Amino acid sequence: MEFRRLGRSGLTISEIAYGNWLTHGSQVAEEQAAACIRAALDAGITTFDTADVYAEGRAESVLGRALKGERREGIELFTKVFFPVGPGRNDRGLGRKHILEAIDNSLRRLGTEYVDLYQAHRYDHSVPLEETMEAFADVVRSGKARYIGVSEWTADQLRAGHALARELHVPFISNQPQYSALWRVIEGEVVPASEELGIGQIVWSPIAQGVLTGKYAPGSPLPEGSRATDTKGGAGFVARWLRDDVLERVQRLRPLADEAGLSLAQLAVAWVLRNQNVSAAIIGASRPDQVTENVKAAGVRLDAALLTAMDEILAPVAVGDPALTAGNPAND
Numbered sequence: 001m002e003f004r005r006l007g008r009s010g011l012t013i014s015e016i017a018y019g020n021w022l023t024h025g026s027q028v029a030e031e032q033a034a035a036c037i038r039a040a041l042d043a044g045i046t047t048f049d050t051a052d053v054y055a056e057g058r059a060e061s062v063l064g065r066a067l068k069g070e071r072r073e074g075i076e077l078f079t080k081v082f083f084p085v086g087p088g089r090n091d092r093g094l095g096r097k098h099i100l101e102a103i104d105n106s107l108r109r110l111g112t113e114y115v116d117l118y119q120a121h122r123y124d125h126s127v128p129l130e131e132t133m134e135a136f137a138d139v140v141r142s143g144k145a146r147y148i149g150v151s152e153w154t155a156d157q158l159r160a161g162h163a164l165a166r167e168l169h170v171p172f173i174s175n176q177p178q179y180s181a182l183w184r185v186i187e188g189e190v191v192p193a194s195e196e197l198g199i200g201q202i203v204w205s206p207i208a209q210g211v212l213t214g215k216y217a218p219g220s221p222l223p224e225g226s227r228a229t230d231t232k233g234g235a236g237f238v239a240r241w242l243r244d245d246v247l248e249r250v251q252r253l254r255p256l257a258d259e260a261g262l263s264l265a266q267l268a269v270a271w272v273l274r275n276q277n278v279s280a281a282i283i284g285a286s287r288p289d290q291v292t293e294n295v296k297a298a299g300v301r302l303d304a305a306l307l308t309a310m311d312e313i314l315a316p317v318a319v320g321d322p323a324l325t326a327g328n329p330a331n332d
Contacts, residue, residue, distance in 0.1 A: 001044025008198030039288035082121035149174030152326035200279035269297035
């Protein structure tokens with residue numbers, strides 16, 4: 001495993017992080033989830049990402065139990081707040097009441113006194129940004145989080161939030177966007193703004209919900225047990241990539257991966273890590289062997305000719321419009 005600083009902060013994290021969205025507490029039984037987390041630890045991963053909304057809080061609980069007994073100072077634990085976690089009007093969003101209650105609930109489920117990074121899971125257009133940032137500042141000052149970050153914020157939102165964080169003397173150090181060789185919307189605006197502000201990216205779905213592994217073949221039935229057949233939510237996220245034009249081009253990456261001595265999944269993870277503003281790529285898993293294989297992307301350096309060839313193959317199907325950033329008001 002190799003390690004990077006998160007943005008311009010002093011926090012060092014593993015360049016491959018383990019995340020449990022759509023798996024722990026839902027798609028994968030707890031015993032299997034614990035085995036995946038053990039595989040991550042054995043592979044040198046120290047950074048673990050979750051959220052209060054994943055599996056209605058069960059994902060945090062599963063992660064907390066699996067990490068029990070680990071030296072707390074030796075791991076970096078991240079969680080998020082924003083999406084509804086209950087029926088009440090204040091069981092959601094980035095208002096002060098919800099943030100201060102949500103952090104306590106997350107800490108209880110995770111079985112820890114603090115998280116290393118507390119993230120706004122989306123931008124909340126219904127709450128003054130000042131209220132949100134002041135509440136996050138109080139979370140940090142109370143010792144319940146070491147740093148703050150966000151997920152899927154636009155460049156303008158990052159600038160506004162960072163300016164308030166500086167006024168409040170709170171370390172705002174990260175953004176967690178979707179990013180892969182197929183989904184490149186952060187490159188035009190979010191990455192330049194983040195470089196300017198000292199914010200690092202912790203990217204999710206580097207293998208495009210499994211599409212960049214090559215397991216979905218054009219014109220073939222969906223593999224049984226794959227993300228695309230998951231009726232608990234996974235199928236909806238992967239559906240946009242299950243077009244023959246996309247799948248055919250992914251298959252054309254296979255000779256490049258073979259030449260580099262990598263699997264297609266390892267190539268995809270190494271591709272996002274080539275971006276110096278990316279501090280970590282989040283991988284998920286339903287089996288320990290998936291973790292063991294995907295972490296082999298750590299430390300891989302892809303040569304310029306291979307990167308050019310990848311761009312040429314994927315350019316017709318890759319998405320790069322910055323307006324598609326999830327935090328854009330038009331996409332809410």
